[in-house]
Amino acid sequence: MNHISPVLWEFLVKWMTNFALFPPEASKIAPEMDALFFFMVLVSMVGMTIVILLVTTFCILYRKERHPVAVQIEGSTLLEATWTIIPLGLFLVMFVWGALIYFRVYTPPANAMNIYVVGKQWMWKAEHPGGQHEINALHIPIGKPIQLTLISQDVFHSFSIPAFRVKREAIPGRYTSVWFEATTPGTYHLFCTQYCGTNHSQMIGDIVVLTPDGYKQWLAESTSGMSLAQNGERLFASLSCNACHNAKPDARGPSLANVYGAKLQLSSGGTVLADDAYLRESILNPSQHITQGYAPIMPTYQGQVSEEGVIALVEYIKNLNSNYRIEQTLNTTDMLPEGEVKAAPVTPGGVELKAAPPKAAPQGVVKP
Amino acid sequence: MSDTIVSLPDQSTARIPKVNFITKENGLLSWLLTGDHKRIAVLYLISLTFFFFIGGALAGLIRLELLTPQTDLMATDTYNKVFTMHGVIMVFFFLVPSVPATLGNFLIPLMLGAKDLALPKINLLSWYLYVAGGILAIYTMASGGVDTGWTFTTPLSTHYVNTNVLTTGLAVFIAGFSSIFTGLNFIVTIHKMRCPGMTWFRMPLFVWAHYAASILMVLGTPVVAIAIVLVALERTIGIGVFDPTKGGDPLLFQHLFWFYSHPAVYIMILPGMGVISETISTFSRKRVFGYTAVAFSSVAIAVFGFFVWAHHMFIMGISNYAVLVFSLLTMLVAVPSAIKIFNWTFTLYKGSITFETPMLYTFGFMGLFTIGGLTGVFLGTSGTDIHLTETYFIVAHFHFVMVGGMLMAFLAGIHFWWPKITGRMYPEKISQLAAVVTFIGFNFTFFPQFILGTLGMPRRYAAYPPEFQVLNVFSTAGASILGVGYLLPILYLTWSLKYGEIAGDNPWQATGLEWQTQSPPLTENFAVTPIMDHEAYDYEWLEHQNLTKLKEKEVPSAG
Numbered sequence: 001m002n003h004i005s006p007v008l009w010e011f012l013v014k015w016m017t018n019f020a021l022f023p024p025e026a027s028k029i030a031p032e033m034d035a036l037f038f039f040m041v042l043v044s045m046v047g048m049t050i051v052i053l054l055v056t057t058f059c060i061l062y063r064k065e066r067h068p069v070a071v072q073i074e075g076s077t078l079l080e081a082t083w084t085i086i087p088l089g090l091f092l093v094m095f096v097w098g099a100l101i102y103f104r105v106y107t108p109p110a111n112a113m114n115i116y117v118v119g120k121q122w123m124w125k126a127e128h129p130g131g132q133h134e135i136n137a138l139h140i141p142i143g144k145p146i147q148l149t150l151i152s153q154d155v156f157h158s159f160s161i162p163a164f165r166v167k168r169e170a171i172p173g174r175y176t177s178v179w180f181e182a183t184t185p186g187t188y189h190l191f192c193t194q195y196c197g198t199n200h201s202q203m204i205g206d207i208v209v210l211t212p213d214g215y216k217q218w219l220a221e222s223t224s225g226m227s228l229a230q231n232g233e234r235l236f237a238s239l240s241c242n243a244c245h246n247a248k249p250d251a252r253g254p255s256l257a258n259v260y261g262a263k264l265q266l267s268s269g270g271t272v273l274a275d276d277a278y279l280r281e282s283i284l285n286p287s288q289h290i291t292q293g294y295a296p297i298m299p300t301y302q303g304q305v306s307e308e309g310v311i312a313l314v315e316y317i318k319n320l321n322s323n324y325r326i327e328q329t330l331n332t333t334d335m336l337p338e339g340e341v342k343a344a345p346v347t348p349g350g351v352e353l354k355a356a357p358p359k360a361a362p363q364g365v366v367k368p
Numbered sequence: 369m370s371d372t373i374v375s376l377p378d379q380s381t382a383r384i385p386k387v388n389f390i391t392k393e394n395g396l397l398s399w400l401l402t403g404d405h406k407r408i409a410v411l412y413l414i415s416l417t418f419f420f421f422i423g424g425a426l427a428g429l430i431r432l433e434l435l436t437p438q439t440d441l442m443a444t445d446t447y448n449k450v451f452t453m454h455g456v457i458m459v460f461f462f463l464v465p466s467v468p469a470t471l472g473n474f475l476i477p478l479m480l481g482a483k484d485l486a487l488p489k490i491n492l493l494s495w496y497l498y499v500a501g502g503i504l505a506i507y508t509m510a511s512g513g514v515d516t517g518w519t520f521t522t523p524l525s526t527h528y529v530n531t532n533v534l535t536t537g538l539a540v541f542i543a544g545f546s547s548i549f550t551g552l553n554f555i556v557t558i559h560k561m562r563c564p565g566m567t568w569f570r571m572p573l574f575v576w577a578h579y580a581a582s583i584l585m586v587l588g589t590p591v592v593a594i595a596i597v598l599v600a601l602e603r604t605i606g607i608g609v610f611d612p613t614k615g616g617d618p619l620l621f622q623h624l625f626w627f628y629s630h631p632a633v634y635i636m637i638l639p640g641m642g643v644i645s646e647t648i649s650t651f652s653r654k655r656v657f658g659y660t661a662v663a664f665s666s667v668a669i670a671v672f673g674f675f676v677w678a679h680h681m682f683i684m685g686i687s688n689y690a691v692l693v694f695s696l697l698t699m700l701v702a703v704p705s706a707i708k709i710f711n712w713t714f715t716l717y718k719g720s721i722t723f724e725t726p727m728l729y730t731f732g733f734m735g736l737f738t739i740g741g742l743t744g745v746f747l748g749t750s751g752t753d754i755h756l757t758e759t760y761f762i763v764a765h766f767h768f769v770m771v772g773g774m775l776m777a778f779l780a781g782i783h784f785w786w787p788k789i790t791g792r793m794y795p796e797k798i799s800q801l802a803a804v805v806t807f808i809g810f811n812f813t814f815f816p817q818f819i820l821g822t823l824g825m826p827r828r829y830a831a832y833p834p835e836f837q838v839l840n841v842f843s844t845a846g847a848s849i850l851g852v853g854y855l856l857p858i859l860y861l862t863w864s865l866k867y868g869e870i871a872g873d874n875p876w877q878a879t880g881l882e883w884q885t886q887s888p889p890l891t892e893n894f895a896v897t898p899i900m901d902h903e904a905y906d907y908e909w910l911e912h913q914n915l916t917k918l919k920e921k922e923v924p925s926a927g
Contacts (some may be wrong), residue, residue, distance in 0.1 A: 011841060020835045023823050037752055037822075044742040051713055051738055055731065058716035062652070063723075071718040072907065075658035075711075083710040084703060091699035094749045099692055101751030106688060121528070155524040156618065158683065158758055162824020165755040169684040171619065172523060173612025176685040189833060193758035193826040195517045197528055198445050201829035285615070302613055 026188055026209060027164035028181040029105055034165070036097050043090055105166055108179035112147035115140075116228070116311045119150065119157035119170035122199040124190065127311055130219055131227040136205030138190065139222075140182055141215035147179040149276060153307045158194035161207050169194060175277045182209040232316025235309055239301065253298065254291045260318040265292040279314045384791045384870055388888040403488030404891055408495050409474035410789070413782075415499055416470060417858070419461040422506070424854060426454035431813075431847040434840045439830045447830035448515035449531070453505075455518025456536060460543045461502050463770055464632060467639035468585075469498070469550055471781045472578045474789060476554060478882035478889060479572050481563025481898040486556040487549075494549035501543030508535045517828060519629070520595075522610040522621040526602040533603060537596040544589045544596075547635070551585030554578050563881070565900035569663070572880050572904050573656055576663040577642030580670035584631040584638075587674070592628035595621060619684060626677035634673040636770060637737075638666055640777030641708060644730050647780050648712050650878040651727040652719030655905035658711045665704035665711075672701040682753045691750050698748030705741045709734060724876075725796060728803035729780035736772025736810065740765060743818065761821025767814045779806070779857065786861065787871030791888045794864045799857065806853030812846025879910050 025031050061067065115138070116127040126138045140146050150159055152170040160167040161180070168178035192203035210218060226234075236242060244253030260279070263271045267290040272278055282289040283305065286298035305313070389406045399407055429450050433441040442450070473491065477484050485491050508514060514536040516525040525533050558579050562571070599621065601607045608614030610621045649656045656662055678686060678694040712734060721727075743765040747753050756762065786794050816839040825836050832840070874883040885894050902909040 011838070015838050018835050019838050020823050021819060033751060033755055036749070037746070037755075040742075040746050040749065040752065044739075044745075047742060048735075048738055051709060051734065054713045055716060055734065058713070058719070059721055059723075062716060062719050062721050064720045067718070067720050070653040070720040070907065072655055073657060073714075073718060074655070075661065076714075079710075079714065080658050080661045080707065084707055087706040088699070088703050091702055091745060094745060095695055095699045098749030098751035098753070099695060102682070102691060102695075102754065103688060105751070105754055155528050156521055156684075160758065160824065160826065162755065162759075167683050167754050167758065171685055173618065174685065189824060191824060191826045191829075195448075195519075195521065195524070195828040197515070197524055198448065200448070201439070201444060201826075201831045284613075288615075 023162045023165075024184070024186070024188070025163070025165075026182055026184045026186060027161075027166065028183055029101065030163070030165045030183075032104075033101055036094070036101060039097070040094055043094075047087075105180075106168075106178060108147040108177060109145050112145040112179050114147045114149055116308075116315070117148050117150045117159060117170065118153055118307045118311065119159065119192065119196075119203075120153040120307075121155065121197055122192070122203040124157075124159065124192070124203065124205055125308065127228055127308060128219070129228050129315065131224050131231060132219060132222040133224065134222070136190070136203075137208060138205070139208045139210060139215065139218050141210055141212045142182045142185055143212065145179055145181045147177055149311075150176050150178070151280075151307050151311075155196045156194045157192045157196050157203065160191045160193040161188060162191070163188035163207070167193060175280060182207075185209045185211055185214070228312055228315045229319045230316075232312035232314070235305070235312055236316055239305070241313075244298070252294070254294055256317050257320045259320070266290060267292045267294070267296075276314055276318070279317055280310050283310055283313060385886045385888075385890075387890065388791065388886065389891045390791075390888050392891045401492075403484065403492060405473050405477050405485045405488065405491055406789075406889065406891075406893075408491050409470050411495050412465065412469040412473060412498070415495075415502065416462055416466060419457050419502060420854075421858075423454055423458040423462055424851065426450050426457070428847065428851060430454060431844040433830060434832070435844045437832050437834045437837050437840075442830075444830045445515060448517075448828070449509075449513035451828060452515050452517050453509050453513055456514075456540065457505060458770075459518055459632070459636075460540050461498070461505060463636040463774060464543075464547055465498060465550070466636070466774065466778050467643060467781060468554070468578060468581060468635075469494075469546075471643065471778075471785060472554065472574075472639055473550070475785065475880075475882055476557060476575055476578060477561065478788075478885070478893055479575055479880055480557065480561055480566055481881050481894065481900060482557065482561035483892050483894075485553045486561055487553050490549050491553050494546040494553070497542050497546035497549070501539045501541075501546065504535055504539035504542065508532045508539060511535075519625060520599060520621075522599060522602070522618050523612075525599055526610060534600055537600055541593050541596050544593050547585050548589045551582035551589075554582040555586065558582075563898050563900055567900075569660065570900050570902075570904050572642075573645035573659065573662050573666075574639075574642035574880075577638045577645070577666045580666040581635050581638040583670050584635045584673060588628040588631040588635070591624055592632075595624035595628070598624070619681070619686070622681055622684070623677070626680045627674075630677040630680065631670075631673045633766075633769065634669050636774050638669060640733070640774045640781075641666065643777045643781035643784070644712060644733055646878070646880065647726045647730045647784050648715050649905045650784070650876050651724060651730070652716050652721050653877070653907055654715055654719035655903070655907070656711065657714040657717070658707075659904065661707055662711050665707045668704040669701060672697060672704070676701050676748075679748055679753070682750050683757055695748060695750040695753075699745070702741060702745050702748065705737075709738055709741070723800075724783075725794070725799040725803050726780040726784035728800055729776045729783065729806075732803065732807045732810075733773055733776040733780065736768050736776060736807075740768030740770075740773055743768065755824075756821055758826060759821035760817040760825045760827055763827050764814045764817035764821055767817070772810055772814065776806070779803070782857070782861070784876070785882075786864070787875045788882055788887045788889070790865055790868070791871055792864050792868030793871050793875060794857075794868060795860050798860050802853055802856035802860070805849060805856065809846050809849030809851070809853050813843050813850050814846070816840070816842040816846075877910065877914075879905050879907060884913075 025034060114129060118125045124136050126134045148159065148168065150168055150170040152172045154172060157170040158167055159170055164180045164182065166178050166180050168176050170176065186209055188207040188209065190205040190207050192200060196203060244251055245256050247255035247257060259274050262274050264274050265271055284300060284302045286300060287296050290296045389404055399411065402408065433447055439447065512532055514531040514533055516529055516533055558575060598609050602610055608616045610616045610618050612618055645656050645662060676694055676698045678690055679698045682691050747756055747762065747765060783794055783799060820836055820839050823836060825832055871887050873886055881898055884898065
């Protein structure tokens with residue numbers, strides 16, 4: 001092999017050993033999308049073959065040497081109709097088939113496990129409901145629908161997992177979501193596919209698909225001791241949200257228990273569904289979203305809470321419908337340094353800061 | 369009958385006419401202050417070629433960097449600037465004006481039997497605007513470049529990059545007006561300057577295609593101008609239209625941008641399709657199959673082309689139902705392109721086909737554009753778009769349509785009308801070789817990118833996982849072949865200006881009015897205003913003309 005130059009040799013070895021032609025199918029949707037993909041490849045190849053065959057045949061049959069006199073032909077309505085209707089029909093089949101897949105990819109099932117993903121220049125941060133954080137990686141179990149709720153802290157990013165055939169833009173200022181169900185354990189590429197500045201091509205990571213047991217083990221190993229909602233709880237207290245949102249009869253803000261998923265009456269008229277996006281918006285831009293019966297006194301938290309913080313708050317409020325969560329609130333507040341609790345003024349009518357949770361505590365326990 | 373049709377110039381009788389648009393006046397000023405559409409077209413051709421080679425050199429740098437998985441040739445910031453400038457220069461300073469501003473400018477008045485475009489001074493102004501925009505773009509590049517990508521996506525372009533967004537935006541803004549003026553000029557000319565007898569359905573399909581493209585230029589370009597102004601205002605005084613923290617919508621920019629930039633791809637491709645209609649008819653000696661279908665398909669593309677912009681945003685969180693509508697409309701816009709391809713194919717049927725260079729480029733166009741169009745359907749289908757968008761599949765699709773389609777058509781047109789523009793033939797054999805080299809190089813460059821895209825390789829990456837390397841090596845190798853394919857025409861076309869065979873009025877025996885006058889034409893185009901008394905692509909009329917001329921010649925020699 002001496003006569004083959006080293007560069008060429010290296011290239012040939014690479015070709016033989018490391019030549020990807022098609023991405024692995026590692027999610028439930030992947031084979032479905034590939035079926036459509038190969039259908040389109042087939043249609044394209046048939047179409048291409050027809051055009052190439054016709055052009056070649058005509059070029060052979062009607063080249064000047066063989067066919068010196070051209071026969072002038074106007075056209076043919078029948079043929080025009082044929083090559084209008086057949087492509088149109090095929091394109092419409094692709095349209096319907098594609099739309100079915102599209103709606104599936106972007107309509108998460110109700111039982112999906114939600115993981116939050118924040119994109120920022122130039123990393124991905126994933127927040128598991130159990131409080132596990134990871135950067136430029138995502139650990140997930142097979143056989144369980146996973147919903148990603150994505151947001152960007154700066155510019156547009158795009159969360160792409162080729163092996164799952166899913167991709168979703170992470171947009172500044174609004175949540176987007178996508179879901180998938182992994183089928184094959186392994187490590188797959190995670191790419192940011194929306195150009196996002198200097199280190200766009202380094203905004204990559206690994207999607208680690210584990211067996212359910214492996215995932216449990218990973219969760220246990222990576223826990224920070226606090227769930228996402230618990231983090232939210234702490235933030236809720238430290239931002240003094242509970243000064244107003246304390247469910248007391250004279251509270252200046254509406255009670256947040258069971259608010260997630262409810263239809264709210266706004267003071268501007270009209271109703272709105274309190275979903276993730278709405279909760280986020282009313283934290284960052286409260287004056288636009290005043291619940292009926294309350295004064296527009298809530299200050300904006302734009303710039304005071306990071307996207308991860310907002311996510312924790314949203315996750316906390318989402319889970320505030322169960323008694324268990326209320327109990328957790330008590331425990332966490334009790335865990336606060338004693339001085340802080342004691343220092344809080346309990347004067348009625350005054351600004352009730354950290355006093356509210358302890359007061360609400362007996363309610364929470366007794367009521368159920 | 370057909371034996372009288374000769375396809376090569378008759379060297380014994382052909383002479384370059386002493387008075388023509390090139391020799392009429394001399395001196396640089398006579399060119400820089402000209403109102404003659406043909407001279408302006410030549411000015412455009414020279415400046416376009418200049419920008420094409422700058423854009424091409426940048427493309428070469430991109431391919432060199434991508435030869436290896438690591439970022440080793442340049443820093444990521446530099447790479448980002450290089451692909452941004454490649455996009456900006458190729459799209460706004462080459463593809464958009466390429467065929468319309470050169471061939472369209474030169475030929476539309478000739479094809480319509482008119483003396484000039486309706487607004488010659490506006491035409492000259494549009495060239496100056498183009499040059500001003502171009503110089504600004506070059507200045508931007510020299511003074512540090514810009515790294516937003518040619519799509520200027522907010523909030524990256526408004527808040528997060530420190531490069532020359534404003535000057536680039538201004539360059540595109542100015543070039544946009546050049547495009548609006550060209551479009552306006554064509555529309556007025558086509559409506560008002562047709563010679564007697566030139567009805568709408570006697571116009572060559574080249575003119576129809578330009579009419580459709582002009583509508584897009586005039587209606588679409590102002591929107592991108594507005595979008596750029598908003599980006600500039602956001603960057604300078606922070607008006608917040610696109611800033612979510614101020615209640616703005618970052619996605620709004622993309623709606624505005626693609627409202628122009630999707631129709632813009634039809635601005636780029638439609639004139640190319642016009643060229644193909646002319647060449648395929650001429651080299652099959654046959655009228656274009658289904659003339660009205662081809663004409664109306666251009667108009668249909670222009671109309672539908674305005675209502676598909678959101679297919680660039682399927683994964684960006686726009687409403688699922690909006691996706692449904694835009695996906696459906698995208699399918700509809702694919703149909704007219706299919707109609708055109710089949711009509712061109714059947715134009716060959718029972719023709720009398722020869723294989724000169726323009727015809728080779730035409731075949732190249734048909735093959736590559738068909739692939740480009742069909743892969744567009746992969747992306748217009750909402751389901752598969754999720755996986756394929758923002759990857760090299762998009763890059764490959766776009767380059768198949770724009771480089772494989774548009775550039776092939778441009779080269780077909782340049783070769784086809786070269787004898788008309790310069791009065792001399794290009795050398796046939798070497799240009800056939802160049803056409804084949806271009807085709808091979810093109811496929812090597814861009815076909816592997818479809819596979820890379822299917823594998824998920826994201827676009828605009830300076831580094832990539834090592835298993836993608838083999839395909840990238842293919843692509844880079846192909847690009848070097850492609851580069852040779854593009855350098856060759858520059859060399860032999862320049863050579864032919866002096867040494868090419870003299871072409872005569874109608875070397876291809878084509879039917880268009882532009883071929884019925886001298887080459888190069890008079891400044892006034894025609895000595896006598898022509899009267900169009902036949903359909904477009906009427907080869908029987910042409911034979912009759914030739915016979916009459918032959919008799920006229922015989923009479924004096926007999927007497």
